[in-house]
Amino acid sequence: MFDHIAFPTPYQTLTLPSSVQLTIKRLDLIHPQISGNKFYKLKYNLLAAQQQGLTQVLTFGGAFSNHIAATAYAAQRFGFESIGMIRGEELATRDLNPTLQTAYDFGMQLHFVSRAEYQLRHEAEYLQQLQQQYPQAFIIPEGGSNALALQGTQEILSEDDRENYDVICCAVGTGGTIAGLIESSSAQQQILGFSALKGDFLKRDIQQWTHKSNWSLTDAYCCGGYAKTTIELLQFMQHFEQQYAIPLEQVYTAKMMMGLLDLIQQQYFPENSRILAIHSGGLQGKLKTY
Numbered sequence: 001m002f003d004h005i006a007f008p009t010p011y012q013t014l015t016l017p018s019s020v021q022l023t024i025k026r027l028d029l030i031h032p033q034i035s036g037n038k039f040y041k042l043k044y045n046l047l048a049a050q051q052q053g054l055t056q057v058l059t060f061g062g063a064f065s066n067h068i069a070a071t072a073y074a075a076q077r078f079g080f081e082s083i084g085m086i087r088g089e090e091l092a093t094r095d096l097n098p099t100l101q102t103a104y105d106f107g108m109q110l111h112f113v114s115r116a117e118y119q120l121r122h123e124a125e126y127l128q129q130l131q132q133q134y135p136q137a138f139i140i141p142e143g144g145s146n147a148l149a150l151q152g153t154q155e156i157l158s159e160d161d162r163e164n165y166d167v168i169c170c171a172v173g174t175g176g177t178i179a180g181l182i183e184s185s186s187a188q189q190q191i192l193g194f195s196a197l198k199g200d201f202l203k204r205d206i207q208q209w210t211h212k213s214n215w216s217l218t219d220a221y222c223c224g225g226y227a228k229t230t231i232e233l234l235q236f237m238q239h240f241e242q243q244y245a246i247p248l249e250q251v252y253t254a255k256m257m258m259g260l261l262d263l264i265q266q267q268y269f270p271e272n273s274r275i276l277a278i279h280s281g282g283l284q285g286k287l288k289t290y
Contacts, residue, residue: 005077006030006039014244019271020264023165024246027156028253028281033106034077036281037170037177038070040152041144046078048148049138056137058083058130059144060121063091064227064251066282067144069099072108082108083137085130087118099285145176150209153180156278162186165276167269169194169260171252172217173226175202177280179209191215194256197226221259227251233258234287246279249286253279 007030013023027036034042049057057080061068068084075082084103092112096104104110120126121142130139140146153176157168168185172178172193182191191214195202198219206217223230229250237254241247248254260277269275 005034012244012246016261016264018264019273020269021272021274022260022264022277023275024277024279025156025161026246026279028247028279028283033073033284034070035283036066036279037153037156038067038074038144038281040156040180041067041149041176042070042074042140043152044148045138045140045144045146045152046074046080049080050078052138054080054136054138056081056083056134057140058085058134058137059140060085060087060118060142062087062227063097064099064285065143066099066252066280066285067142068108069102069106069284070281071140071144072103072106075108076106080138082106083134084108084110085118085121086110086112087115088112089114097285102284141174143174143176145174145179145205147209149176150180150183153177154184155180157181157184161276162189165189165274167192167273167275168278169256169275170278171196171256171280172202172206173197173252175206175209177278178215178217179206181278182206182210182212182215185212185214187214189214192260193217194259195219195222196252196255198222198224218259221255221262223255229287247283247286249282251285252282 009030010026011023057075059071072082089112167190168181169192170178172195178193185191195217203217223233236258237248
């Protein structure tokens with residue numbers, strides 16, 4: 001269902017003034033719409049929906065959710081209707097941002113709900129009510145992170161990736177991608193996540209999906225919180241793209257790369273470390289100007 005539409009994944013090694021070797025796995029290039037980690041997260045969820053004979057997919061996200069945009073396209077591509085429960089009822093009266101416009105253009109029904117209602121998105125009773133309201137819907141959690149997503153994100157690392165790199169880095173939103181990387185990593189590898197959100201709650205979420213301990217998480221480069229930016233971050237994006245011709249977006253990948261290059265400069269990693277950074281896509285939400 002998914003594999004035949006994916007392009008081969010390119011790797012790009014950066015030239016750095018350091019003994020550390022940094023390579024980027026360009027998941028942003030595997031598909032123009034279902035790009036990056038969303039490709040892997042949605043794969044087994046949509047297969048399950050198809051196997052159950054359902055005709056809709058319903059999911060949750062904020063105004064800048066890459067998952068919302070990718071789900072809208074994937075649903076349309078494979079014959080499902082899509083429904084997005086979007087955090088923030090005030091958004092109903094505003095112009096759609098690029099992410100939500102993308103989802104709308106691919107046919108997603110956007111339902112803007114209050115923050116109080118959105119907080120119920122993990123509650124069994126609320127999910128049961130939604131299931132009754134949409135009996136043909138396969139419900140996918142926020143960010144697509146569930147056991148089926150984990151099954152997919154474990155496929156991100158190849159056997160060569162497990163053999164050729166000491167450290168795997170990724171941006172973290174809901175934890176499904178880093179959990180899959182942890183589960184599929186070799187015993188010798190370290191997994192480092194750069195949180196796009198402030199706070200320790202993500203660590204607890206990730207621990208629910210893995211019992212391995214070869215990982216760590218930092219929110220030191222979240223720039224104040226989810227989807228928040230700083231002048232420093234935007235300047236970094238512009239400089240990085242000019243230097244390496246790799247597009248980033250301000251919600252996830254730019255924060256990861258800014259943090260990773262800062263840690264390399266601080267000599268955080270041992271000499272001659274081989275680092276693989278996962279470019280998780282999401283470029284439809286990229287700011288057009290800095």
